[in-house]
Amino acid sequence: MWLRDPTAIDAVEVAGTGESAEWNGEYYASFGHNPTHRNWEDAVKYGFISGGGGSWYSNTLQMLAPGARIWANVPGGVGYVGVGTVVEPVVRVDEFMVEDGSGHKIPITKALLKGTEIGKHADDPERSEYLVRVKWIETVPLDKAVKEKGFFGNQNTVAKPTSPKWNYMVDRLKERFGVS
Numbered sequence: 001m002w003l004r005d006p007t008a009i010d011a012v013e014v015a016g017t018g019e020s021a022e023w024n025g026e027y028y029a030s031f032g033h034n035p036t037h038r039n040w041e042d043a044v045k046y047g048f049i050s051g052g053g054g055s056w057y058s059n060t061l062q063m064l065a066p067g068a069r070i071w072a073n074v075p076g077g078v079g080y081v082g083v084g085t086v087v088e089p090v091v092r093v094d095e096f097m098v099e100d101g102s103g104h105k106i107p108i109t110k111a112l113l114k115g116t117e118i119g120k121h122a123d124d125p126e127r128s129e130y131l132v133r134v135k136w137i138e139t140v141p142l143d144k145a146v147k148e149k150g151f152f153g154n155q156n157t158v159a160k161p162t163s164p165k166w167n168y169m170v171d172r173l174k175e176r177f178g179v180s
Contacts, residue, residue, distance in 0.1 A: 020162045026170050027063070028152060028159040029070040031081065033142065038129065039115030040074065040081060044139045046098045046108060047087070051157035052121070052129030060158035061090040064132050071173055072139075075153060079145030083177050084134035093129040094122040138177045146176045 029049050033040045038050055049072055051057040064070065064086045072082040097105040108131070109119030121127035140146065152161060152169045174180065 019164055021164045021167055023160055023162045024167050024170060025069070026166075027068055027070045028154055028156075028161055028166070029064075029072045030154065030157050031072045031074050032157075033074045033078070035114065037115050037117045037120070039113065039118075040142055042113045042115050042118070043072075043134075044082070044136060046111065047084075047134050047136060048096065048108075048131040049084075049134055049157075050093070050118070050129050050131040052093070053127055055126055057157050058090075058128075058130040060156050061130050061132050063158050063160060065089060069137075070134065070158070071170065073151075073153060074142060074145060077147070078142055079147030080151070080173055080176075081142060081145050082136055082139035083173065083179055084136040084139075086132055087135050088133035090130050090132045092122065092125070093119050093131055096131040096133070137179055140177075146173060148172065 031040060031043060031049055032038055032051070043049060049070065051061055066086050066088060068086040070084055070086065071080055072084070073080050094107050094109055096108045098108045098111050100106045100111065109122060118129050121129070150165065152163070152166045154161070
């Protein structure tokens, strides 16, 4: 499978049409849910999106700055599961701190996670998981994911789409998630 260099993509066109529109300020985020590694329930509970397993998957997380709004999609036909605002920039998994229930901050790798292998490569800067803290505005469980035929999808962990398809889809997601 051929993958585009994510650092070279600032815009995404409607496949085969060459059409583009002005960027609407909303980011696409792909959340590769895996029950034992990167778990959507953990992401909701602890407020993050992530990517890892190689710099190709984690580099685009650097596009996100505090205040940016993201729309989280679980690929593979699952659908959109959340909308949130970026709170803190990207950090390596072992630097991402969460509350332990007693008010103390601990690395997420020490928390009781459903995705128990999220810290597996924490000592390897290339293969490590990287996380961006997100304040979720609205989320749904995987079995309630929002999807419609023709919704935007992308191979990158984060994208800044400029296609009319993206703008249409964000308007539809705002309706479906009840956000403005």
